[in-house]
Amino acid sequence: MTSILKKFPLNRKQWALMKVLISVSVIIIVILGGLFLDEGRIVTNLTNRNSPPSIDNLFGTDWLGRDMFTRTVMGLTLSIGVGLIGAIGSAFIALILGMAAATMGRTADRIISWLIDLFLSVPHLVTLILIAFTLGGGFKGIVIGLTLTHWPTLARLIRAEVMQIRSADFVQVSQRMGKPRWWIAVHHILPHIVPQFLIGFMLLFPHVILHEAAVTFIGLGLSPHEPAIGIILSESMKYLSSGMWWLAFFPGLCLLMIVRMFDSIGDNLRLLTDPNGNRD
Amino acid sequence: MQLEAKDIGFRYDDGPWLFRGVNLSVEPGEVVGITGPSGRGKTTLCRILSSYETPLEGTVTYNGAPIPKKGYHPVQMVLQHPEKAINPRWKMHKILHEGYHPDEELLALLGIEQEWLTRWPHELSGGEMQRFCVARALGQNTRFLIADEMTTMLDAITQAQIWHAVSEIAKKREMGIIVVTHEVKLMQRLCHRIIDFSG
Amino acid sequence: MSILEVKNLSVSFKQYTAGLKQTNHKVISSLNVTLEAGEILAVVGASGSGKSLLAHAILGILPSNASVSGVITFEGEELTSARQKAVRGKEIALVPQSVNFLDPLMHVGSQVRTSVKKGDAVKAQRAVFERLHLRQEVEQMYPFQLSGGMARRTLLSTAMVSGVKVIIADEPTPGLDPVVIKEALDQFREFANQGCAVMLITHDIESALQIADKIAVFYAGTTVEIAKVEDFLGQSEAIRHPYSKALWRALPQNDFIPIPGSQPHPSALPTGCLFAPRCEMATPECWEAQPDIRNLRDGMVRCIHAT
Numbered sequence: 001m002t003s004i005l006k007k008f009p010l011n012r013k014q015w016a017l018m019k020v021l022i023s024v025s026v027i028i029i030v031i032l033g034g035l036f037l038d039e040g041r042i043v044t045n046l047t048n049r050n051s052p053p054s055i056d057n058l059f060g061t062d063w064l065g066r067d068m069f070t071r072t073v074m075g076l077t078l079s080i081g082v083g084l085i086g087a088i089g090s091a092f093i094a095l096i097l098g099m100a101a102a103t104m105g106r107t108a109d110r111i112i113s114w115l116i117d118l119f120l121s122v123p124h125l126v127t128l129i130l131i132a133f134t135l136g137g138g139f140k141g142i143v144i145g146l147t148l149t150h151w152p153t154l155a156r157l158i159r160a161e162v163m164q165i166r167s168a169d170f171v172q173v174s175q176r177m178g179k180p181r182w183w184i185a186v187h188h189i190l191p192h193i194v195p196q197f198l199i200g201f202m203l204l205f206p207h208v209i210l211h212e213a214a215v216t217f218i219g220l221g222l223s224p225h226e227p228a229i230g231i232i233l234s235e236s237m238k239y240l241s242s243g244m245w246w247l248a249f250f251p252g253l254c255l256l257m258i259v260r261m262f263d264s265i266g267d268n269l270r271l272l273t274d275p276n277g278n279r280d
Numbered sequence: 281m282q283l284e285a286k287d288i289g290f291r292y293d294d295g296p297w298l299f300r301g302v303n304l305s306v307e308p309g310e311v312v313g314i315t316g317p318s319g320r321g322k323t324t325l326c327r328i329l330s331s332y333e334t335p336l337e338g339t340v341t342y343n344g345a346p347i348p349k350k351g352y353h354p355v356q357m358v359l360q361h362p363e364k365a366i367n368p369r370w371k372m373h374k375i376l377h378e379g380y381h382p383d384e385e386l387l388a389l390l391g392i393e394q395e396w397l398t399r400w401p402h403e404l405s406g407g408e409m410q411r412f413c414v415a416r417a418l419g420q421n422t423r424f425l426i427a428d429e430m431t432t433m434l435d436a437i438t439q440a441q442i443w444h445a446v447s448e449i450a451k452k453r454e455m456g457i458i459v460v461t462h463e464v465k466l467m468q469r470l471c472h473r474i475i476d477f478s479g
Numbered sequence: 480m481s482i483l484e485v486k487n488l489s490v491s492f493k494q495y496t497a498g499l500k501q502t503n504h505k506v507i508s509s510l511n512v513t514l515e516a517g518e519i520l521a522v523v524g525a526s527g528s529g530k531s532l533l534a535h536a537i538l539g540i541l542p543s544n545a546s547v548s549g550v551i552t553f554e555g556e557e558l559t560s561a562r563q564k565a566v567r568g569k570e571i572a573l574v575p576q577s578v579n580f581l582d583p584l585m586h587v588g589s590q591v592r593t594s595v596k597k598g599d600a601v602k603a604q605r606a607v608f609e610r611l612h613l614r615q616e617v618e619q620m621y622p623f624q625l626s627g628g629m630a631r632r633t634l635l636s637t638a639m640v641s642g643v644k645v646i647i648a649d650e651p652t653p654g655l656d657p658v659v660i661k662e663a664l665d666q667f668r669e670f671a672n673q674g675c676a677v678m679l680i681t682h683d684i685e686s687a688l689q690i691a692d693k694i695a696v697f698y699a700g701t702t703v704e705i706a707k708v709e710d711f712l713g714q715s716e717a718i719r720h721p722y723s724k725a726l727w728r729a730l731p732q733n734d735f736i737p738i739p740g741s742q743p744h745p746s747a748l749p750t751g752c753l754f755a756p757r758c759e760m761a762t763p764e765c766w767e768a769q770p771d772i773r774n775l776r777d778g779m780v781r782c783i784h785a786t
Contacts, residue, residue, distance in 0.1 A: 318628030405527030435525035440737035
């Protein structure tokens with residue numbers, strides 16, 4: 001390890017940037033793969049059933065002779081897509097509620113804080129299943145469910161941050177200089193919120209993807225015709241006992257990797273945007 | 281054009297009264313010192329005069345009328361700790377130009393070097409940051425300046441530099457100054473009149 | 480023998496400049512200071528001159544991006560980082576600059592009591608509170624209820640009851656009223672008279688003059704002059720270094736006349752004498768190399784022209 005570090009004398013911020021770039025490129029490759037891989041590889045091919053991983057079929061094939069590598073990549077793309085919509089929706093709910101709680105007076109703050117506490121006191125997964133089930137499952141149900149359940153932690157964070165900055169001396173000075181409220185919001189408060197928001201958004205992502213997979217896995221999420229990771233995993237469970245480990249192993253591992261990538265993007269962005277992080 | 285506080289009283293929530301019935305008036309061009317033991321509310325009085333805080337009793341008037349809530353405040357305050365009065369995510373030139381664009385002469389008077397303008401706040405020392413806070417507070421429409429322990433954290437040379445600049449500008453513009461400091465010698469140097477604020 | 484000796488100390492910081500690049504900033508260079516038992520040494524200088532960093536270097540609490548060279552000895556033995564950890568709070572105490580060093584969730588009375596090493600903790604705490612004019616109710620208060628001055632006095636009392644040999648006080652006085660300053664300073668004096676040593680880091684020369692035995696003047700990360708306090712009393716002719724003279728002249732009780740310019744930034748230190756750009760006496764030689772510190776009239780000075 002030390003010899004590598006000597007060859008590439010990067011400081012911590014440069015490392016962080018590297019990690020972000022690597023993670024982003026892996027995710028982009030997966031998405032492009034999902035869009036452009038040959039769909040012919042996932043049609044039923046009964047002559048090549050249940051084969052273990054090989055050069056031709058990197059992740060092996062399943063009981064219908066479909067290439068698991070292609071299925072996994074497509075499943076991941078779908079999961080990332082669902083995750084993206086869910087995370088964007090959740091993050092915006094969090095932003096709006098967080099800002100409203102911090103700026104719209106005591107009553108608004110009380111109601112929103114109560115709502116946050118309510119959602120936090122029940123595990124995500126339970127509310128998510130409930131909402132998805134009520135809406136009849138499927139793509140729409142799961143996306144709305146994800147959006148409505150993942151905002152509370154980020155909302156709380158944003159509320160606290162806005163409140164702190166609002167009472168900061170430099171904001172009060174700005175008010176005395178006759179700066180209107182919107183100006184202060186844009187120039188003083190937003191620059192502090194944006195990094196927090198982006199990081200929070202990035203960290204929501206893996207959460208959303210995992211929960212999507214989990215709900216789909218138990219059959220309340222996406223329909224079995226869609227090649228989602230959750231579906232692949234739940235189908236593969238049946239074949240695990242017959243020794244076909246690759247059916248669940250590779251998709252599971254890839255899901256884990258993608259989730260870690262988003263985590264790492266979030267963490268490293270935090271390091272890069274910290275204004276006081278000028279130390280090593 | 282005087283700044284006047286009448287029968288001011290203040291307390292936090294249901295706590296004991298910090299002070300009541302405080303009267304104070306400052307004329308343009310006048311330098312008034314406020315002294316007194318710590319913890320008696322000198323800082324709170326300053327915050328009330330510059331509308332950072334609303335008094336529970338009494339009124340603050342400028343020119344005989346209450347000070348409007350919106351627009352540039354004629355009473356500007358410079359605080360003790362510049363690092364708190366500065367947005368850490370802004371570069372120094374943005375901080376300096378928040379209220380208005382100070383001219384070269386003012387910057388030279390305060391010893392602000394051009395090269396500092398492109399820096400981040402954490403790259404400057406407390407004394408350097410405080411010069412920016414003072415420059416920022418000296419807009420054309422500032423009629424009164426409140427210096428609450430403005431140079432307490434600074435060395436003697438920087439203190440003298442800042443006060444020379446501020447006094448010169450105050451004289452030129454007929455600006456009133458309220459000085460809060462524990463340093464008796466400094467107060468004697470600067471003030472025309474000293475008020476003992478013992479609560 | 481001196482109780483604490485700092486020889487040739489240099490401290491530099493690795494910092495990010497524009498974007499992702501790092502540079503090394505030398506914030507303290509070839510600094511020498513000694514502290515004798517029974518003596519108060521006042522360290523004076525502008526903010527950014529490295530005063531606080533010296534304290535942090537002695538206690539070994541510099542941030543991780545700092546690198547240190549030079550030797551610090553305590554009671555004749557080198558202060559290694561292991562030893563710094565062992566003596567911190569037990570032999571050497573810091574009265575910090577920031578009030579944030581108090582535990583926000585603990586009554587201040589109890590906080591002070593935890594520092595008492597022997598004897599009746601409550602009694603010791605009450606006694607020190609009384610001497611520093613803190614009312615008895617203050618014991619039961621939380622740090623957020625204290626005014627700035629009261630918090631500072633609480634910090635001071637923590638160090639005073641702890642029975643240490645060296646107190647390093649980082650700006651203990653700003654914002655306090657003269658009566659309390661006097662009390663606090665008298666406490667330091669008493670403390671020194673008991674055979675301990677005090678390093679009083681301050682920019683407030685007036686308090687330093689009232690109480691210190693020796694004065695060390697810092698400029699841009701190094702000592703420019705170390706002198707007996709008597710040299711700073713009366714008129715300025717006994718003062719050796721031109722910066723110390725300028726500092727003296729800028730005091731409100733003296734001429735209140737500042738010299739122009741400001742202390743150089745660690746990223747742009749002049750090659751020669753650090754004070755040369757602002758010095759009236761500067762000659763071409765001053766720009767060539769940084770002068771070594773030398774003995775002069777029972778004190779020390781880092782200037783080739785000083786007499």
